[in-house]
Amino acid sequence: xxxxxxxxxxxxxxxxxxxxxxxxxxxxxxxxxxxxxxxxxxxxxxxxxxxxxxxxxxxxxxxxxxxxxxxxxxxxxxxxxxxxxxxxxxxxxxxxxxxxxxxxxxxxxxxxxxxxxxxxxxxxxxxxxxxxxxxxxxxxxxxxxxxxxxxxxxxxxxxxxxxxxxxxxxxxxxxxxxxxxxxxxxxxxxxxxxxxxxxxxxxxxxxxxxxxxxxxxxxxxxxxxxxxxxxxxxxxxxxxxxxxxxxxxxxxxxxxxxxxxxxxxxxxxxxxxxxxxxxxxxxxxxxxxxxxxxxxxxxxxxx
Numbered sequence: 001x002x003x004x005x006x007x008x009x010x011x012x013x014x015x016x017x018x019x020x021x022x023x024x025x026x027x028x029x030x031x032x033x034x035x036x037x038x039x040x041x042x043x044x045x046x047x048x049x050x051x052x053x054x055x056x057x058x059x060x061x062x063x064x065x066x067x068x069x070x071x072x073x074x075x076x077x078x079x080x081x082x083x084x085x086x087x088x089x090x091x092x093x094x095x096x097x098x099x100x101x102x103x104x105x106x107x108x109x110x111x112x113x114x115x116x117x118x119x120x121x122x123x124x125x126x127x128x129x130x131x132x133x134x135x136x137x138x139x140x141x142x143x144x145x146x147x148x149x150x151x152x153x154x155x156x157x158x159x160x161x162x163x164x165x166x167x168x169x170x171x172x173x174x175x176x177x178x179x180x181x182x183x184x185x186x187x188x189x190x191x192x193x194x195x196x197x198x199x200x201x202x203x204x205x206x207x208x209x210x211x212x213x214x215x216x217x218x219x220x221x222x223x224x225x226x227x228x229x230x231x232x233x234x235x236x237x238x239x240x241x242x243x244x245x246x247x248x249x250x251x252x253x254x255x256x257x258x259x260x261x262x263x264x265x266x267x268x269x270x271x272x273x274x275x276x277x278x279x280x281x282x283x284x285x286x287x288x289x290x291x292x293x294x295x296x297x298x299x300x301x302x303x
Contacts, residue, residue, distance in 0.1 A: 031048070147181070
């Protein structure tokens with residue numbers, strides 16, 4: 001069994017819970033997810049099975065899309081609705097469409113974020129949440145992330161109240177913390193804030209409409225129809241240049257040989273060699289031998 005299964009992760013489950021259950025449902029141990037979703041977050045979680053586990057990192061690194069509810073008035077220790085409140089401002093607030101859209105514009109493009117203390121980012125070999133649970137505050141490294149687009153989804157021109165909430169859609173690159181983004185929006189508006197809820201609506205080329213829940217996957221497997229849900233591993237390679245090969249070059253690539261650099265490698269991104277539109281290997285520039293390239297991934301079942 002090889003391919004990518006677009007799973008809809010439901011609230012209350014960890015990504016590892018999904019993997020554990022899918023291994024039982026599918027009867028295979030070679031199952032991996034493509035980026036952790038917190039238990040209180042639901043949404044698109046592509047699952048790589050068999051040979052497709054080799055391309056999991058490419059799906060993980062691809063763009064994501066989310067719909068978040070931002071709450072203005074309180075901030076929490078976890079930056080989401082699960083944490084204890086650490087700051088509160090219950091004054092009457094008025095935020096206009098122009099003010100909010102101006103704040104969202106300032107957070108579009110390449111921005112700097114500081115990962116939340118309750119996160120899996122490692123500092124000195126330990127995850128930040130391990131420090132947080134012991135009440136230890138450590139210096140967190142800044143990171144650059146890419147926000148491609150933020151869209152305000154509510155059809156109103158004025159937000160009023162002691163606590164105000166609104167929905168936004170975010171298209172972003174890897175490593176973005178949406179709960180931190182919610183806090184940053186609040187800072188630009190002049191109030192404490194947190195992320196009230198979050199749904200991941202897309203991961204790479206996989207969207208909400210492509211996905212099935214665990215119960216639906218179990219039903220399809222029971223009917224012998226799981227193949228109708230699996231997507232080819234090539235979908236995870238869609239952002240790379242593709243080169244169709246045959247003959248002598250095909251034999252060399254199939255054997256994983258180090259080869260002269262292909263012209264399409266000039267921009268530094270890997271390229272995918274295919275035969276009959278099936279991926280044979282992913283090649284990248286050789287790290288120590290100029291002018292040469294080496295395989296990064298091989299797909300022997302695609303011979």
